[in-house]
Amino acid sequence: QSVLTQPPSASGTPGQTVTISCSGSSSNIGTDTVNWYQQLPGTAPKLLIYSNQRPSGVPDRFSGSRSGTSASLAISGLQSEDEADYYCAAWDDSLNGPVFGGGTKLTVL
Amino acid sequence: QVQLQESGPGLVKPSQTLSLSCTVSGGSISSGSYYWSWIRQHPGKGLEWIGYIYYSGTTHYNPSLKSRVTISVDRSKNQFSLKLSSVTAADTAVYYCARDAGITLTGYYYGMDVWGQGTTVTVSS
Numbered sequence: 677q678s679v680l681t682q683p684p685s686a687s688g689t690p691g692q693t694v695t696i697s698c699s700g701s702s703s704n705i706g707t708d709t710v711n712w713y714q715q716l717p718g719t720a721p722k723l724l725i726y727s728n729q730r731p732s733g734v735p736d737r738f739s740g741s742r743s744g745t746s747a748s749l750a751i752s753g754l755q756s757e758d759e760a761d762y763y764c765a766a767w768d769d770s771l772n773g774p775v776f777g778g779g780t781k782l783t784v785l
Numbered sequence: 786q787v788q789l790q791e792s793g794p795g796l797v798k799p800s801q802t803l804s805l806s807c808t809v810s811g812g813s814i815s816s817g818s819y820y821w822s823w824i825r826q827h828p829g830k831g832l833e834w835i836g837y838i839y840y841s842g843t844t845h846y847n848p849s850l851k852s853r854v855t856i857s858v859d860r861s862k863n864q865f866s867l868k869l870s871s872v873t874a875a876d877t878a879v880y881y882c883a884r885d886a887g888i889t890l891t892g893y894y895y896g897m898d899v900w901g902q903g904t905t906v907t908v909s910s
Contacts (some may be wrong), residue, residue: 711896720900778831
């Protein structure tokens with residue numbers, strides 16, 4: 677059972693905007709910024725968003741936000757290549773280490 | 786550009802010790818305030834943080850695995866390693882090493898910006 681809670685699945689059609697939620701607690705999301713990872717089938721996770729910012733090379737279709745003990749990843753202009761698993765992560769002050777969500781499988785219909 | 790590569794046996798017998806190494810190329814493991822981390826992913830499941838070794842040598846482990854985990858660094862080889870003792874079938878997973886850029890005092894978490902490709906470890910007799 678993951679420390680952060682994500683919906684197991686999400687879907688959308690090409691061009692749509694999809695939002696994936698992530699819920700935590702006061703010791704992680706409530707205190708620290710959230711990161712998002714994209715994992716394409718058979719590959720290692722890739723840092724997609726860190727603290728609401730995008731690493732170089734990540735399209736601006738991807739954006740993150742945080743409010744209280746929850747966070748969200750929004751993907752606009754959905755493309756077939758966005759079909760992947762998405763994980764949220766945050767530093768947990770009680771653990772003194774990172775915690776992950778259980779992952780959301782995004783299907784592009 | 787820093788790259789990470791895991792290496793080690795793909796098959797480990799129950800009750801034995803799983804040993805993996807992560808070689809860092811394109812940069813020094815001793816430079817920068819990084820947390821050199823191990824993460825695993827059980828088949829079809831999510832990500833689980835195992836632990837890290839800070840650039841200073843300090844280690845910290847997931848409490849759920851703490852009694853069985855040791856992470857160490859070999860600066861001469863620019864490598865860090867994972868040992869997980871007394872393994873069972875429940876330890877079968879893909880194991881990743883990653884560089885975690887860490888968190889600031891104000892709670893700004895930079896995240897794991899470099900990952901190895903992962904190595905599959907099966908625990909079976």
